[in-house]
């Protein structure tokens with residue numbers, strides 16, 4: 001059997017994946033949904049290079065909690081099966097050889113890209129896509145540091161907040 005080189009997700013799809021995971025941030029203690037209505041979602045889709053269509057939005061809304069649970073280790077990736085119906089790669093002849101185009105049913109294109117990007121990351125960068133270590137933060141991060149030891153979505157936000165809290169607790173214990 002010969003080796004098959006699968007097309008890899010593009011960097012833009014990796015960003016789409018991370019941005020999708022991060023559309024339910026907690027702001028001032030309240031969960032916010034950046035895809036909460038179609039007006040918001042339309043802008044979000046366009047900003048992420050996707051077709052600003054209702055079906056695409058709905059597809060992402062269905063996928064989002066599944067992907068978030070999988071990245072948190074709370075759900076099996078078998079749950080992704082529902083998002084792979086009719087998804088495939090098709091070869092296209094170019095001046096250099098072949099390119100592979102992702103095809104998915106209408107309304108499932110953005111979701112399929114995010115799923116493929118998730119799997120590409122799983123293989124190329126195992127364990128580097130994860131939830132922020134701040135239990136009150138619902139954001140995710142892709143750790144690109146050499147030691148792969150980043151804990152927080154952002155040092156400026158959660159990193160400092162968690163440090164300040166530890167300091168506060170220590171100060172409280174000794175007082």
Ligand SMILES: [Zn+2]
Nearest residue numbers: 132137153158
């Ligand atoms: Zn965080």
